[in-house]
Amino acid sequence: MASRMLKFTELDRSMPEKRDAKKRARDFGEIYADYATEAAEAQASRCSQCGVPFCQQGCPLTNNIPDWLKLVSENRLEEAYQVSSATNNMPEICGRICPQDRLCEGICTIEQSGHGTVTIGSIERFITDNAWEEGWVTPIKPPRERKESAGIIGAGPGGLAAAEQLRRKGYKVTVYDRYDRGGGLLIYGIPGFKLEKHIVERRIKRLEDSGVKFKFNTSIGGKLKLSDLRDKHDTILIATGVYKARDLMVPGSGHESVHAALDYLTTSNRKGLGDEVPRFDDGTHDARDKNVVVIGGGDTAMDCVRTAVRQGAKSVTCLYRRDRANMPGSQREVANAEEEGVVFEWLAAPEAILDTKAGKLKAVRAARMKLGAPDPSGRQSPEKTGETFDVKADMVIKALGFDPEELPELFGEPALTVNRWGAIKVDFATLETSIPNVFAAGDIVRGASLVVWAIKDGRDAAEEMHKRMKQMSRADAATAPVAAE
Template sequence: MPCQDPAERRRNVNEVALGYTETQARLEALRCLQCKNAPCVQGCPVRIRIPAFIARIVEGDYRGALEIIRENSLLPAVCGRVCPQEVQCQLPCTVGRKFKDVGMSVSIGRLERFAADHAAGGELPAVAPETGRRVAVIGSGPGGIVVAADTRRAGHHVTVFEAFHKPGGVMVYGIPEFRLPKAIVQREIDLLEEMGVEMVYNFIVGRTRTIQQLMNEDGYDAVFIGVGAGLPRFMGIEGEQLVGVYSANEYLTRANLMKAYQFGRGADTPIARSRRVAVVGGGNVAMDAARTAVRLGTERVYLVYRRSEKEMPARVEEVHHAKEEGVVFHTLQNPKRILGTGDGRVAGVECLRYELGEPDESGRRRPVPLAGSEFQLEV
């Protein structure tokens, strides 16, 4: 898929992947074998009729492709960009299995994105006659949006209560603009509202109103709780209290939701400007944080991960993009403690080197620390 040049995108927050052209999309769609047993559908969490929508792309009927996708998913532009298709629908793809390489599978996610981008708008999803039932959805992240869409389609009155001042949950405060433009998330929210879903912001369930009050006093027949994983997890090592230590939640929320990357040109949210940053972890959130640090002007960004690159849970595409943007990978290493200056600020990280042992409960080889291998990483 066409992408921004790595040197250029280091200096902006625009979307990295530019999407297929019509010719590229139809050529990719022609690779689909239209398998009768459709193993890709079994790999899709919401069971989209994948061969059917791909066939519509081959025909040039992009609106028809989008309508098929929307039978099961109201977030095609989002899912086409950020869902891990390589471990879902593309993993059992017959084409990929023929070549024994999931990277050779039909690019279902990219085709889903293409259909969503090229056929945006159109008819609203069908809504059943009103049932008279009222449903409260707590949280406007991906889970909340899907539940709101499905219950509204069933004819129920739906109200989404969101604690923040903007909808979207992790799609807005967690996933960076360069991976998922916020205008796309807003477009999906707008569709929900056009279907008749009511959105209420700055509403903290449990404080503004309790669940009991929503049901017993406000007349809601059911409540869906989709508040997400809002609390960060720290490592419990020395030095985590130092100034300059961020959880990924805080760092990405400041940069994404509060637009701290504008450095006062449109937002007043402060964020550290550092010459060197170390990001601990090997998942998609770690990649997002490292690539965000690059765009905040950091001279050197290190990604420290205790296993090898092969065991990283991050998407292969995100690892590739991070490397292109200059992120330096320190694998088989992990922080032992964070070093500070006399005035309580981060000065460096003392790390241990690791080797891989036997597989653990996750199926990945367990990282085993090497005694006496300590070294310091200046940040």
């Protein structure tokens, strides 16, 4: 029904209703409402159904975006869910947290022609939220059970995607995670105003109902070593993510009121989940009535500034050494933060953390920067202008990115090779590590990246693990003794 499409010339782009900034800054609820069905159909009908869909090319998962937009426009919502979930294990999560402005929506054809992009992320979220409500999202029932098993280290998005794909093929799957819940950064890193936790918890519950086993509070490298898992499972996937915070290399950075971003966000998320959190209750990670300075310009920095606002900070300032156009975080998140009262100091880099004679944190001294020649990545390098200024601070949060932990030592497995940045080396054709039948995927291979890339890597790794376990099964069958007649 082509008449339902190509409405971008007569229908304006319209996002779901966004809560008032002052009201939403008082709680951790998601800031966007859900589309009504009629609104989702109308916005989907704006798609131009390109012969070469750039939106699909801009998606790491190569989601069949034009197909499910057309199905939504025709109110064929169950079919839209089936198409959407065929390439993405967590469409409603990606619809909430993917930086669509840098991916699918950013290269939408009608966006380039000046008509405003199709609201792909919001429609993606609508499709699967509706599917959950209608009961279309059900536990996995493999066509047959296989005897081989896979062990997955890490219950973040990459590990969960791999677990689902392997379970669909009938393998026994056990997921090991050192935390007390599944989800990784989806639970403990990303705040509720972007991703409410029940959205993640129902995904974990579905995998449990599908037969996937979870072993929480289980660290690999202590009593349970990687070699133990290799003895227990036919294949292993390492999908631990990267959690080692990059440090702030300026005088005073060791002050007790300077905190790593993930520590701060984990405390806040645990509090929201109802846990007992001493470091929040004693005020260490509580921004209430404090002048907060966040250093960094990525999505984690945006999560920190917006969390501090909701905790009741007196002021929140973000320092970033480049300008707005060159920041790595989502421009949509910057706009949301500005609406909520965050002050951005662009072209500003920390030079020192200052305290009083009594040792109380006082300010961050920052250097004014300018953009110079491009660096090897093509981005202009920041250079000091010689000017400095002070930003009042009672709490400083460093959101400078993450590096891998020392996994060979942590796992007690020196044969596991890593590159010079500490990321696991793999054969990129198969994602197999230096240890036979041990694979790796996600941030622990590529470095800190997006959730959607972790999902893609998890799916790819699961396919390679499937191929390997099929080979094992055939080898076992070939060597099995022939029964006497």
